[in-house]
Amino acid sequence: MKPPRRHRNITVRRLVMDAYQFIRAQSFLVDMAGRQFRPGFELAEIDLTYKCNLRCFNCNRSCRQAPSDMEMPVSMIAAFIRDSMERKIQWKRIRLLGGEPTLHSNIFEILDLLLRYRADHNPQVRLVLCTNYFGRAVHRVLEKLPPGIIIKSTLKHSLENFFKPFNVAPVDRPFNRFSDYSCGCRIIAECGLGVTPLGYYMCAIAGGIDRIFQYGLGRKSLPEKSDPMTDQMSAFCRLCGHFGFQWPVKTEKISPTWQQAYRNYRKTGSRTISF
Numbered sequence: 182m183k184p185p186r187r188h189r190n191i192t193v194r195r196l197v198m199d200a201y202q203f204i205r206a207q208s209f210l211v212d213m214a215g216r217q218f219r220p221g222f223e224l225a226e227i228d229l230t231y232k233c234n235l236r237c238f239n240c241n242r243s244c245r246q247a248p249s250d251m252e253m254p255v256s257m258i259a260a261f262i263r264d265s266m267e268r269k270i271q272w273k274r275i276r277l278l279g280g281e282p283t284l285h286s287n288i289f290e291i292l293d294l295l296l297r298y299r300a301d302h303n304p305q306v307r308l309v310l311c312t313n314y315f316g317r318a319v320h321r322v323l324e325k326l327p328p329g330i331i332i333k334s335t336l337k338h339s340l341e342n343f344f345k346p347f348n349v350a351p352v353d354r355p356f357n358r359f360s361d362y363s364c365g366c367r368i369i370a371e372c373g374l375g376v377t378p379l380g381y382y383m384c385a386i387a388g389g390i391d392r393i394f395q396y397g398l399g400r401k402s403l404p405e406k407s408d409p410m411t412d413q414m415s416a417f418c419r420l421c422g423h424f425g426f427q428w429p430v431k432t433e434k435i436s437p438t439w440q441q442a443y444r445n446y447r448k449t450g451s452r453t454i455s456f
Protein backbone atom coordinates (compact mmCIF):
# COMPACT_ATOMS: atom_id res chain seq x y z
CA MET A 182 0.00 0.00 0.00
CA LYS A 183 1.09 3.58 -0.68
CA PRO A 184 2.67 5.23 2.41
CA PRO A 185 0.93 8.35 3.72
CA ARG A 186 2.58 11.76 3.50
CA ARG A 187 5.16 12.16 6.24
CA HIS A 188 4.00 14.25 9.21
CA ARG A 189 6.64 16.43 10.90
CA ASN A 190 6.44 16.92 14.67
CA ILE A 191 9.20 19.51 14.84
CA THR A 192 8.86 22.72 12.84
CA VAL A 193 10.34 26.20 13.25
CA ARG A 194 6.86 27.57 13.93
CA ARG A 195 6.34 25.11 16.79
CA LEU A 196 9.74 25.92 18.30
CA VAL A 197 8.88 29.63 18.26
CA MET A 198 5.53 28.87 19.91
CA ASP A 199 7.34 26.82 22.58
CA ALA A 200 9.70 29.71 23.33
CA TYR A 201 6.72 32.07 23.67
CA GLN A 202 4.97 29.57 25.87
CA PHE A 203 7.99 29.31 28.15
CA ILE A 204 7.84 33.07 28.73
CA ARG A 205 4.05 33.09 29.07
CA ALA A 206 4.17 30.38 31.77
CA GLN A 207 6.37 32.43 34.13
CA SER A 208 4.53 32.73 37.43
CA PHE A 209 4.34 36.53 37.48
CA LEU A 210 2.79 36.60 33.98
CA VAL A 211 0.29 33.90 34.90
CA ASP A 212 -0.67 35.92 37.98
CA MET A 213 -1.27 38.92 35.73
CA ALA A 214 -2.84 37.36 32.64
CA GLY A 215 -4.18 33.98 33.78
CA ARG A 216 -3.58 30.52 32.35
CA GLN A 217 -3.23 30.16 28.61
CA PHE A 218 -4.77 26.69 28.15
CA ARG A 219 -7.90 24.87 29.25
CA PRO A 220 -8.94 21.27 28.53
CA GLY A 221 -10.76 21.09 25.21
CA PHE A 222 -13.90 19.25 24.12
CA GLU A 223 -13.56 19.45 20.35
CA LEU A 224 -10.47 17.27 19.85
CA ALA A 225 -9.61 13.98 21.55
CA GLU A 226 -6.64 11.65 21.47
CA ILE A 227 -7.16 8.04 22.47
CA ASP A 228 -4.07 6.05 23.49
CA LEU A 229 -5.27 2.57 22.59
CA THR A 230 -2.24 0.70 23.88
CA TYR A 231 1.31 1.17 25.13
CA LYS A 232 2.49 -1.78 23.02
CA CYS A 233 4.86 -0.75 20.26
CA ASN A 234 7.06 -2.56 17.76
CA LEU A 235 9.62 0.26 17.86
CA ARG A 236 11.72 1.49 20.77
CA CYS A 237 12.43 5.11 19.87
CA PHE A 238 14.68 7.27 22.03
CA ASN A 239 12.70 9.88 23.98
CA CYS A 240 9.35 8.15 23.32
CA ASN A 241 6.75 10.30 25.06
CA ARG A 242 4.71 7.23 26.06
CA SER A 243 7.79 5.48 27.55
CA CYS A 244 7.45 2.52 25.16
CA ARG A 245 11.22 2.15 25.07
CA GLN A 246 12.00 3.20 28.63
CA ALA A 247 9.29 1.08 30.30
CA PRO A 248 7.72 -1.31 27.75
CA SER A 249 4.20 -2.51 28.51
CA ASP A 250 1.42 -4.51 26.88
CA MET A 251 -1.28 -2.39 28.52
CA GLU A 252 -4.35 -1.96 26.31
CA MET A 253 -7.50 0.09 26.61
CA PRO A 254 -10.52 -2.15 27.18
CA VAL A 255 -13.08 -1.91 24.35
CA SER A 256 -15.68 -1.14 27.04
CA MET A 257 -13.85 2.12 27.76
CA ILE A 258 -14.23 3.24 24.14
CA ALA A 259 -17.92 2.36 24.33
CA ALA A 260 -18.24 4.41 27.55
CA PHE A 261 -16.41 7.35 25.95
CA ILE A 262 -18.88 7.31 23.03
CA ARG A 263 -21.90 6.90 25.31
CA ASP A 264 -20.82 9.73 27.63
CA SER A 265 -20.03 12.01 24.67
CA MET A 266 -23.53 11.46 23.30
CA GLU A 267 -25.22 11.96 26.66
CA ARG A 268 -23.34 15.24 27.17
CA LYS A 269 -23.98 16.31 23.57
CA ILE A 270 -20.26 16.72 22.93
CA GLN A 271 -19.65 16.85 19.18
CA TRP A 272 -15.99 15.93 18.71
CA LYS A 273 -14.44 17.44 15.59
CA ARG A 274 -11.48 15.10 15.52
CA ILE A 275 -10.65 11.86 17.31
CA ARG A 276 -7.12 10.56 16.91
CA LEU A 277 -6.10 7.01 17.75
CA LEU A 278 -2.57 6.64 19.05
CA GLY A 279 -0.36 4.58 21.32
CA GLY A 280 2.16 3.03 21.46
CA GLU A 281 1.27 1.64 18.08
CA PRO A 282 -2.54 1.61 17.86
CA THR A 283 -2.70 -1.01 15.10
CA LEU A 284 -1.26 -3.54 17.58
CA HIS A 285 -4.31 -3.36 19.87
CA SER A 286 -5.82 -6.86 19.99
CA ASN A 287 -9.29 -5.51 19.15
CA ILE A 288 -8.42 -2.73 16.76
CA PHE A 289 -11.14 -3.61 14.24
CA GLU A 290 -13.84 -3.79 16.91
CA ILE A 291 -12.78 -0.34 18.13
CA LEU A 292 -12.80 1.11 14.62
CA ASP A 293 -16.23 -0.37 14.06
CA LEU A 294 -17.57 1.33 17.22
CA LEU A 295 -16.13 4.69 16.18
CA LEU A 296 -17.39 4.41 12.59
CA ARG A 297 -20.88 3.59 13.83
CA TYR A 298 -20.72 6.56 16.22
CA ARG A 299 -19.80 8.79 13.30
CA ALA A 300 -22.47 7.41 10.99
CA ASP A 301 -25.28 7.61 13.57
CA HIS A 302 -24.41 10.62 15.73
CA ASN A 303 -21.54 12.79 14.51
CA PRO A 304 -20.99 12.80 10.72
CA GLN A 305 -18.52 15.72 10.97
CA VAL A 306 -15.93 13.97 13.13
CA ARG A 307 -12.57 13.14 11.53
CA LEU A 308 -11.23 9.77 12.64
CA VAL A 309 -7.45 9.72 12.37
CA LEU A 310 -5.20 6.76 13.05
CA CYS A 311 -1.60 7.76 13.90
CA THR A 312 0.78 4.92 13.11
CA ASN A 313 4.54 4.46 12.91
CA TYR A 314 3.90 2.61 9.59
CA PHE A 315 6.69 0.21 10.50
CA GLY A 316 6.82 -3.55 10.02
CA ARG A 317 4.62 -6.31 8.59
CA ALA A 318 2.28 -6.65 11.57
CA VAL A 319 1.37 -2.97 11.28
CA HIS A 320 1.04 -3.09 7.47
CA ARG A 321 -1.24 -6.14 7.68
CA VAL A 322 -3.70 -4.14 9.81
CA LEU A 323 -3.41 -0.99 7.70
CA GLU A 324 -4.19 -2.96 4.53
CA LYS A 325 -7.49 -4.09 6.04
CA LEU A 326 -8.59 -0.72 7.44
CA PRO A 327 -12.21 0.10 6.69
CA PRO A 328 -12.78 3.17 4.50
CA GLY A 329 -13.25 6.50 6.26
CA ILE A 330 -10.22 6.31 8.55
CA ILE A 331 -7.50 8.88 7.85
CA ILE A 332 -3.94 7.60 8.31
CA LYS A 333 -1.28 9.90 9.70
CA SER A 334 2.34 8.88 10.15
CA THR A 335 5.79 10.19 10.89
CA LEU A 336 7.07 7.12 8.94
CA LYS A 337 9.51 6.08 11.64
CA HIS A 338 12.02 3.39 10.79
CA SER A 339 14.74 3.71 13.44
CA LEU A 340 15.29 4.53 17.10
CA GLU A 341 16.56 7.97 16.30
CA ASN A 342 13.98 10.61 15.49
CA PHE A 343 14.01 14.33 16.14
CA PHE A 344 11.97 14.63 19.33
CA LYS A 345 11.79 17.08 22.15
CA PRO A 346 13.62 15.45 25.09
CA PHE A 347 10.49 14.17 26.80
CA ASN A 348 12.41 12.70 29.75
CA VAL A 349 14.15 15.92 30.69
CA ALA A 350 11.84 17.02 33.50
CA PRO A 351 11.43 20.79 33.78
CA VAL A 352 11.77 20.44 37.57
CA ASP A 353 15.31 19.21 37.02
CA ARG A 354 16.26 22.39 35.15
CA PRO A 355 17.07 25.65 36.98
CA PHE A 356 15.84 27.37 33.81
CA ASN A 357 12.27 26.57 34.90
CA ARG A 358 12.45 27.73 38.50
CA PHE A 359 9.83 30.45 37.98
CA SER A 360 7.51 28.39 35.78
CA ASP A 361 3.89 27.80 36.71
CA TYR A 362 3.28 24.19 35.70
CA SER A 363 -0.47 24.45 36.17
CA CYS A 364 -0.54 26.28 32.80
CA GLY A 365 -0.09 23.18 30.66
CA CYS A 366 1.21 23.65 27.11
CA ARG A 367 -0.06 24.13 23.55
CA ILE A 368 -0.56 20.37 23.17
CA ILE A 369 -3.76 20.75 25.22
CA ALA A 370 -5.13 23.06 22.53
CA GLU A 371 -3.64 21.33 19.47
CA CYS A 372 -4.24 17.68 20.39
CA GLY A 373 -7.20 17.81 22.75
CA LEU A 374 -8.43 15.73 25.63
CA GLY A 375 -6.45 12.57 26.46
CA VAL A 376 -8.33 9.28 26.73
CA THR A 377 -5.94 6.62 27.99
CA PRO A 378 -6.06 3.16 29.58
CA LEU A 379 -5.49 4.94 32.91
CA GLY A 380 -8.36 7.39 32.51
CA TYR A 381 -8.98 10.87 31.13
CA TYR A 382 -6.34 13.60 31.21
CA MET A 383 -5.95 17.13 29.89
CA CYS A 384 -3.63 15.56 27.25
CA ALA A 385 -2.86 11.93 26.38
CA ILE A 386 0.83 12.37 27.21
CA ALA A 387 -0.12 12.94 30.85
CA GLY A 388 -1.68 9.46 30.96
CA GLY A 389 1.63 8.01 29.75
CA ILE A 390 3.43 9.88 32.54
CA ASP A 391 0.93 8.64 35.11
CA ARG A 392 1.60 5.06 33.99
CA ILE A 393 5.16 5.50 35.23
CA PHE A 394 4.73 7.77 38.26
CA GLN A 395 1.47 6.07 39.35
CA TYR A 396 -0.19 9.12 40.88
CA GLY A 397 -3.58 7.76 39.80
CA LEU A 398 -4.90 11.20 38.79
CA GLY A 399 -6.81 10.07 35.68
CA ARG A 400 -10.52 10.89 35.69
CA LYS A 401 -12.51 7.66 35.62
CA SER A 402 -15.19 9.05 33.31
CA LEU A 403 -15.44 11.87 30.78
CA PRO A 404 -14.64 15.05 32.74
CA GLU A 405 -17.14 17.85 33.09
CA LYS A 406 -16.46 20.88 30.90
CA SER A 407 -16.13 22.90 34.12
CA ASP A 408 -13.23 20.71 35.31
CA PRO A 409 -10.03 22.80 34.80
CA MET A 410 -7.81 19.74 35.43
CA THR A 411 -5.14 21.98 36.94
CA ASP A 412 -4.30 19.27 39.48
CA GLN A 413 -3.15 17.11 36.56
CA MET A 414 -1.21 19.95 34.93
CA SER A 415 0.58 20.78 38.19
CA ALA A 416 1.52 17.13 38.67
CA PHE A 417 2.51 16.14 35.13
CA CYS A 418 3.78 19.25 33.29
CA ARG A 419 6.64 19.60 35.79
CA LEU A 420 7.83 16.19 34.56
CA CYS A 421 7.17 16.58 30.86
CA GLY A 422 9.82 17.63 28.35
CA HIS A 423 7.11 19.19 26.18
CA PHE A 424 6.63 21.96 28.72
CA GLY A 425 8.10 25.24 27.47
CA PHE A 426 11.15 25.25 25.26
CA GLN A 427 13.79 22.56 24.82
CA TRP A 428 15.93 21.87 21.76
CA PRO A 429 14.91 18.71 19.89
CA VAL A 430 17.39 15.84 20.10
CA LYS A 431 17.98 12.47 18.44
CA THR A 432 19.89 10.82 21.27
CA GLU A 433 18.36 9.65 24.53
CA LYS A 434 18.24 12.17 27.39
CA ILE A 435 16.85 11.24 30.81
CA SER A 436 17.05 13.62 33.77
CA PRO A 437 17.40 12.40 37.40
CA THR A 438 13.67 12.56 38.29
CA TRP A 439 12.84 10.27 35.38
CA GLN A 440 15.75 7.93 36.04
CA GLN A 441 14.42 7.43 39.56
CA ALA A 442 10.84 6.97 38.30
CA TYR A 443 11.87 4.24 35.84
CA ARG A 444 13.83 2.47 38.57
CA ASN A 445 10.73 2.54 40.81
CA TYR A 446 8.53 1.38 37.94
CA ARG A 447 10.79 -1.58 37.22
CA LYS A 448 10.64 -2.55 40.90
CA THR A 449 6.85 -2.32 41.26
CA GLY A 450 5.77 -3.28 37.73
CA SER A 451 2.84 -1.71 35.94
CA ARG A 452 -0.51 -1.23 37.59
CA THR A 453 -3.58 -3.16 36.52
CA ILE A 454 -6.37 -0.75 35.69
CA SER A 455 -10.02 -1.61 35.81
CA PHE A 456 -12.99 0.57 34.89
Ligand code: SF4
Nearest residue numbers: 233235237240280313
Ligand atom coordinates in the same frame (compact mmCIF):
# COMPACT_ATOMS: atom_id res chain seq x y z
S1 SF4 B 1 6.86 4.52 17.33
FE1 SF4 B 1 5.96 6.09 18.66
S2 SF4 B 1 5.07 4.97 20.38
FE2 SF4 B 1 6.50 3.58 19.34
S3 SF4 B 1 8.43 3.81 20.45
FE3 SF4 B 1 8.47 5.22 18.70
S4 SF4 B 1 7.72 7.17 19.53
FE4 SF4 B 1 7.13 5.56 20.99
Ligand code: SF4
Nearest residue numbers: 366384418421423424
Ligand atom coordinates in the same frame (compact mmCIF):
# COMPACT_ATOMS: atom_id res chain seq x y z
S1 SF4 C 1 1.88 16.89 30.28
FE1 SF4 C 1 3.32 17.64 28.75
S2 SF4 C 1 2.20 17.62 26.82
FE2 SF4 C 1 0.69 17.51 28.46
S3 SF4 C 1 0.11 19.64 28.85
FE3 SF4 C 1 1.76 19.14 30.27
S4 SF4 C 1 3.62 19.83 29.24
FE4 SF4 C 1 2.01 19.68 27.70
